[in-house]
Amino acid sequence: MAQNFDANTLFGNTVTGRDGDKIGKVDEVYLDNASGQPEWVSVKTGLFGSNISLIPLAQASQSGDTITVPFDKAKVKDAPHHDPAAELSESDEADLYRYYGVTDTSASAQQTTTTQTTGTTTGGYDTDRDRPVTEDTTGRGDGYDHSRGEGYDTSGDNTDDAMTRSKEELRVGTETREAGRARLRKFITTETVQRQVPVSHEEVVVRREPITDANRGDALSGGDLTEEEHEVVLTEERAVVQKDVVAVERVQLGTETVTGTETVSAELREEQIELNTDAGIKASKTDKRDRA
Numbered sequence: 443m444a445q446n447f448d449a450n451t452l453f454g455n456t457v458t459g460r461d462g463d464k465i466g467k468v469d470e471v472y473l474d475n476a477s478g479q480p481e482w483v484s485v486k487t488g489l490f491g492s493n494i495s496l497i498p499l500a501q502a503s504q505s506g507d508t509i510t511v512p513f514d515k516a517k518v519k520d521a522p523h524h525d526p527a528a529e530l531s532e533s534d535e536a537d538l539y540r541y542y543g544v545t546d547t548s549a550s551a552q553q554t555t556t557t558q559t560t561g562t563t564t565g566g567y568d569t570d571r572d573r574p575v576t577e578d579t580t581g582r583g584d585g586y587d588h589s590r591g592e593g594y595d596t597s598g599d600n601t602d603d604a605m606t607r608s609k610e611e612l613r614v615g616t617e618t619r620e621a622g623r624a625r626l627r628k629f630i631t632t633e634t635v636q637r638q639v640p641v642s643h644e645e646v647v648v649r650r651e652p653i654t655d656a657n658r659g660d661a662l663s664g665g666d667l668t669e670e671e672h673e674v675v676l677t678e679e680r681a682v683v684q685k686d687v688v689a690v691e692r693v694q695l696g697t698e699t700v701t702g703t704e705t706v707s708a709e710l711r712e713e714q715i716e717l718n719t720d721a722g723i724k725a726s727k728t729d730k731r732d733r734a
Contacts, residue, residue, distance in 0.1 A: 447480040447499055449473060455507050457485050457497060459514040466518075468509065469494065472530055482538075483509070484526060487519045495521045496530070500544045513542065609712030626695045643678030 449471045457465045466485030474481040480499055487493045495518045502511045511518075522537050524530060539546045653661050664670075719725055 447502075447504065449480045451504075452480060452483060452509070455483075455504070455509050457483065457509045457511060459518070460510070460512050461514055463515055465497075465511070465513075465515045466495075470526060472496070482530065482535075484524075485518065487515070493519065494524070494526050495519060496524050496538055497521075498539065498542055498544050500546075517542075605715055607713045607715050610710040612708055612710055614706055624695065626693060639681040641679040641681060644676040646674065646676065 452468050452471050455468045457468060459465050466487055468483045469486055470484040471480050472482035472484070473479060482496045482498055484494050484496050487495050497511050497513065497518055499509075499511075502509055504510075522534070522541055524534055524538070535546065651657065717725055
């Protein structure tokens, strides 16, 4: 048993294994009945903390808000199950110590006691009648505690006169996660375009005409013999290219929700209760749910 632990400082501490991985946080602290010192801590493990495992403090060390134990997370998760609502019995404690390979050094384990199986409420069982042998407080002299009523729990402490049947129910939902990304990217491409453009040009034309009465005056208006020079300007059309930037369309990137269905499956456990009786015992079933 660890000697230097204060139960008030253990709650909520982080428990780490020998490999440094986090096992869980301390949920409950179990004290030794004889010394009152912390002997076990419970942590929640498994999916969504659905499993509660006990860890011995015999070889544990505490530093600040961290408790280090010489076991890994898988070892702790597979430890024998213990109902956190029930007191840790000596047999449960022995099973846990045996599983972890740790010697029980608690003060209660070192005490030497002798417990009789009659006259106490923690006695054995009458194998012939399959009911616990307890102190007879009614004076009937048959060795059984009739104050328990008709029903009693033969697998442990007597709790109720009935069994509660439970089952697992499937609860499904959805979560949103990133499925991928889409993006718009604008880039430039080049295309060769050809167009037919009509063009015109001027060419030199030399016209010769004989002297007639109609043009004789113009022909003889100059000197008799002279040197002259005439000139004309020729023109032509050429194809000209001009490019204009014209808006064609607008492209936007958005999302829309498309609804479909997805099938999920899980194995659900359900408790069943059956009746077993000795030979010659008649039984009838009464279902209170059918009553008005």
